[in-house]
Amino acid sequence: MKKIVITGGHHNSALVVAEELRRRGVEVIWIGHRQAAAGDTNDSAEYREVTAAGFPFVILEAGKLSFDGGFANLIRLPAGFIHAYYLVQKQHPDAILSFGGYLGASVAAAAWVQGIPVYLHEQTVVSGKANRFASHFARRVYLTWGSSRVYFPREKSLVVGLPIRTGFLKKHVAPRRKYPRLLVLCGKQGSHVINTFIYNNLTKLLESYDIVHQTGTSSVTGDWERAQKLKRQLPRELAVHYHPAGYIGEAEIAATLATADMVIGRSGAHTTYELGLLGKRSVLIPFLATTREEQLQNAKYLAEKGIAVILNQSDLTMHNFRLALTAASKLSPSPLPLRSDAASRLVSDLLGG
Numbered sequence: 001m002k003k004i005v006i007t008g009g010h011h012n013s014a015l016v017v018a019e020e021l022r023r024r025g026v027e028v029i030w031i032g033h034r035q036a037a038a039g040d041t042n043d044s045a046e047y048r049e050v051t052a053a054g055f056p057f058v059i060l061e062a063g064k065l066s067f068d069g070g071f072a073n074l075i076r077l078p079a080g081f082i083h084a085y086y087l088v089q090k091q092h093p094d095a096i097l098s099f100g101g102y103l104g105a106s107v108a109a110a111a112w113v114q115g116i117p118v119y120l121h122e123q124t125v126v127s128g129k130a131n132r133f134a135s136h137f138a139r140r141v142y143l144t145w146g147s148s149r150v151y152f153p154r155e156k157s158l159v160v161g162l163p164i165r166t167g168f169l170k171k172h173v174a175p176r177r178k179y180p181r182l183l184v185l186c187g188k189q190g191s192h193v194i195n196t197f198i199y200n201n202l203t204k205l206l207e208s209y210d211i212v213h214q215t216g217t218s219s220v221t222g223d224w225e226r227a228q229k230l231k232r233q234l235p236r237e238l239a240v241h242y243h244p245a246g247y248i249g250e251a252e253i254a255a256t257l258a259t260a261d262m263v264i265g266r267s268g269a270h271t272t273y274e275l276g277l278l279g280k281r282s283v284l285i286p287f288l289a290t291t292r293e294e295q296l297q298n299a300k301y302l303a304e305k306g307i308a309v310i311l312n313q314s315d316l317t318m319h320n321f322r323l324a325l326t327a328a329s330k331l332s333p334s335p336l337p338l339r340s341d342a343a344s345r346l347v348s349d350l351l352g353g
Helices: 011-023 045-052 070-091 101-113 129-137 146-151 192-200 202-206 223-233 250-258 269-278 291-304 318-329 342-350
Strands: 003-007 027-032 057-059 095-098 118-122 140-143 157-159 181-185 210-214 242-245 262-265 282-284 308-310
Touching (some): 003 011, 011 045, 011 118, 027 045, 095 101, 101 118, 118 129, 140 342, 146 157, 192 223, 262 269, 269 291, 291 308
Parallel strands (some): 118 140, 181 210, 262 282
16 A cells, blocks of 8 residues: 555544554555634644644545534535545545544545545444444454444454554653642543633642643633633742643653643543553543443443542532542552554554555
């Protein structure tokens, strides 16, 4: 294969694979979103990281494979497929590698119609609707977790793990601090609920903790701008313990995770895998409006392994938060035996050895 199009919703994993493909002499074209959500005017983390890595980025508009977005979204479905068909035809790659999501499904379907081989990677412990749809015409489905085998044709499936950047497990020495460090991770798009909770209780929390707060950069919520404003308004003795960041990229996340005493946040596929790989204690607040409540399933997996404490979003009060922090501090987690060579295994299989 000389040219591969990468697309889909989990750009962190996809970018690691893209770099491995490039290292092996394959041209990679990226099809994705420039904005993470409707109404957002800021560039997505996907667009910023992919273009910074030097990959050509082609923008596609595509509707979701659901009825949740109403009539306007249904109109965008055929329009998104037609646009995807045109983009794939123009690039004419040797294969499509999709990392899930409705955009990835549109590109995969457009490629299949044109006779171009389709490959998928599934990140979650269950499965996404888009990948289940696309699996009907995929040649291979790469899985992060063995538990998701039941959702895909067994003869097509191969468990490889989650693609992680080389050196992720490198040891990092944390500097001496006055307080333990909390790392608040709100995902690529941010969590307005978690962000607001942190803002409303920031002064109290900073009396006991050093906080790195990844807010997301959505222009719709303005959470990143609010975090910066709050830091400027804090007394000097508290401001030095608050470190807001719009987004923490793949190049920095390993060191950031390694030097944190505890992680607070959502339980997306990538975060869950990394916490398990490092054995990092955490308080997880799952986002429940997902297919098969996949974030809750992710969180339960880590909780059963003694790595995480689950705090329901509906119970997110300062009292319950402190109880969860106390419970998490008593955990004695160990790294889970998860693969860290997924990118190499996936690419070797994709390229035929």
